[in-house]
Amino acid sequence: MINDIKYGQYSIDEKAVFTLNDHNRFVVYRNRYNSYVYEKYEDEELKESKLIASEDTLKMDILPITPINVPGKYASYMMLEFNPIILSPKSSFTCYLTMPVEIGVCVDNTIIDTYSLGYTKYVLYGNPERGIICRYNKSNIYEEIPHLTPLIDAAVRCTLINNTDQLKSISKIVYPIEGADMYYKDAYAYFDGVVATIETKFIVDIVSVEVKEVEWNANKTRLGKQFKSSYIMEWGF
Amino acid sequence: MLPDAINILGNEIALSNLITGIIIIASGFIIATLVNQLIKRVLGKYIPDNIEIVLKRIIYWSIITFSIISALSFLGIDFTGLLLAGGIAGIIIGFATQSVVSNLISGLFLHLDKPVKIGDPIEIVGSDISGRIVDITAFSTRIITFDGILVRVPNDKFFTSQLRNFNAYIARRIEFTMDITYDQDINIVKEIISNLLDRHQKILAQPKPIVTAWELADSSIKINVRAWIPSSEWFNIRIELLQLLKEEFDKHGIEIPFPQMTIWFGKSNQAI
Numbered sequence: 001m002i003n004d005i006k007y008g009q010y011s012i013d014e015k016a017v018f019t020l021n022d023h024n025r026f027v028v029y030r031n032r033y034n035s036y037v038y039e040k041y042e043d044e045e046l047k048e049s050k051l052i053a054s055e056d057t058l059k060m061d062i063l064p065i066t067p068i069n070v071p072g073k074y075a076s077y078m079m080l081e082f083n084p085i086i087l088s089p090k091s092s093f094t095c096y097l098t099m100p101v102e103i104g105v106c107v108d109n110t111i112i113d114t115y116s117l118g119y120t121k122y123v124l125y126g127n128p129e130r131g132i133i134c135r136y137n138k139s140n141i142y143e144e145i146p147h148l149t150p151l152i153d154a155a156v157r158c159t160l161i162n163n164t165d166q167l168k169s170i171s172k173i174v175y176p177i178e179g180a181d182m183y184y185k186d187a188y189a190y191f192d193g194v195v196a197t198i199e200t201k202f203i204v205d206i207v208s209v210e211v212k213e214v215e216w217n218a219n220k221t222r223l224g225k226q227f228k229s230s231y232i233m234e235w236g237f
Numbered sequence: 238m239l240p241d242a243i244n245i246l247g248n249e250i251a252l253s254n255l256i257t258g259i260i261i262i263a264s265g266f267i268i269a270t271l272v273n274q275l276i277k278r279v280l281g282k283y284i285p286d287n288i289e290i291v292l293k294r295i296i297y298w299s300i301i302t303f304s305i306i307s308a309l310s311f312l313g314i315d316f317t318g319l320l321l322a323g324g325i326a327g328i329i330i331g332f333a334t335q336s337v338v339s340n341l342i343s344g345l346f347l348h349l350d351k352p353v354k355i356g357d358p359i360e361i362v363g364s365d366i367s368g369r370i371v372d373i374t375a376f377s378t379r380i381i382t383f384d385g386i387l388v389r390v391p392n393d394k395f396f397t398s399q400l401r402n403f404n405a406y407i408a409r410r411i412e413f414t415m416d417i418t419y420d421q422d423i424n425i426v427k428e429i430i431s432n433l434l435d436r437h438q439k440i441l442a443q444p445k446p447i448v449t450a451w452e453l454a455d456s457s458i459k460i461n462v463r464a465w466i467p468s469s470e471w472f473n474i475r476i477e478l479l480q481l482l483k484e485e486f487d488k489h490g491i492e493i494p495f496p497q498m499t500i501w502f503g504k505s506n507q508a509i
Binding site: 071072074120121122123124125128129131132133136 | 406407408409438439441442443444465467469470
């Protein structure tokens with residue numbers, strides 16, 4: 001029985017029960033045909049069962065992954081909303097925000113199941129014709145790496161740059177998350193750095209957002225997906 | 238020693254002209270082949286295979302025909318009669334195949350205009366056809382209805398019809414009206430509905446859902462609910478949300494009234 005779950009690799013010989021919270025747990029055990037059975041329970045009700053063919057001791061990774069899978073694949077982007085930050089002309093500001101994470105259960109670098117333990121909400125950024133659906137989170141602003149809720153949220157380092165000659169206020173950032181790797185240490189997760197630059201293109205203010213690697217002193221998930229690391233916010237910020 | 242002219246079908250043709258004619262026809266074949274390759278390279282990735290094949294054949298044989306006619310004209314062969322017969326045949330064939338050509342052209346325009354794509358759930362307004370697009374061929378569009386029947390719609394009819402594409406955009410609005418009795422507190426009811434919408438994972442937080450007292454009707458207050466959701470989930474959430482709202486109303490003791498009518502007889506001053 002594993003209650004205090006941390007991210008990382010687990011070797012399963014015969015049986016292991018992973019309790020994620022009061023409602024979610026999964027069980028992995030070796031069956032008499034010498035392969036493994038993965039069972040997912042929600043409120044003690046069996047929701048899903050999978051067979052994992054493996055003759056050796058099963059090595060299973062529990063990793064933080066970007067929140068795009070639960071309850072469905074609707075979004076490839078994340079929108080973080082926060083209290084407005086006023087930036088003077090040609091200035092920058094670095095802070096930490098929090099974003100939700102999903103828990104990926106992986107075998108051989110392949111995700112076999114995902115869990116989302118926190119509050120899930122989506123938003124439409126832009127109009128229905130040309131906009132995008134984003135996973136949504138309202139975050140506090142932190143000057144240092146915030147205290148994170150294990151298995152639920154992750155820290156994001158956010159650098160806001162005002163490249164214009166005017167005072168600008170920014171209260172949200174939108175950045176790509178599909179295919180991005182995350183970092184983990186114990187039960188805490190971290191995302192790369194998000195650099196948001198306010199610029200004036202012709203007469204319209206836009207924000208160029210780029211996801212850049214940050215040294216978190218933590219392990220990287222390395223699930224090896226293709227990741228488009230930039231986005232232009234043209235529907236307001 | 239080569240002769241200066243050769244007699245072909247009663248026409249004296251100079252040898253140099255004959256060689257030029259052959260070169261014109263050979264050039265026609267080369268140009269037609271090159272144009273075909275160009276179509277494959279440039280348009281190949283934008284148009285479906287069946288349209289590409291038809292387009293290539295039409296252009297190939299048009300160029301060949303044009304080059305043969307040019308060569309024959311250059312050789313001085315009079316084929317006015319042939320053209321006259323061809324013209325009459327063309328008119329007959331044109332009339333006979335006008336619907337085929339119309340469908341083909343409409344199919345091309347469907348691929349250029351892209352009002353729908355394969356997999357989209359659609360409805361043809363004014364008909365009883367609604368379902369998912371499974372194929373758009375050169376001549377027809379195939380739709381599998383929601384109850385699993387294949388419907389083939391000729392492209393010219395499909396192209397000129399008014400279409401509703403339910404999945405064209407990523408988000409759609411859901412809207413319905415709930416009735417409550419006059420003795421309920423509107424603000425409390427609005428809060429209960431708003432909380433439910435807020436808790437529901439698939440209802441978008443922005444654009445913000447709108448809950449309003451919409452109408453003071455004969456038997457009830459009509460509460461209007463509008464919320465945006467991912468288009469792919471519209472139907473499922475429409476069904477689910479109505480049930481969730483009813484359950485929430487039951488939990489909070491909110492009554493959904495039956496239609497009622499008070500009949501008053503003026504003379505007796507008595508309401509029944």
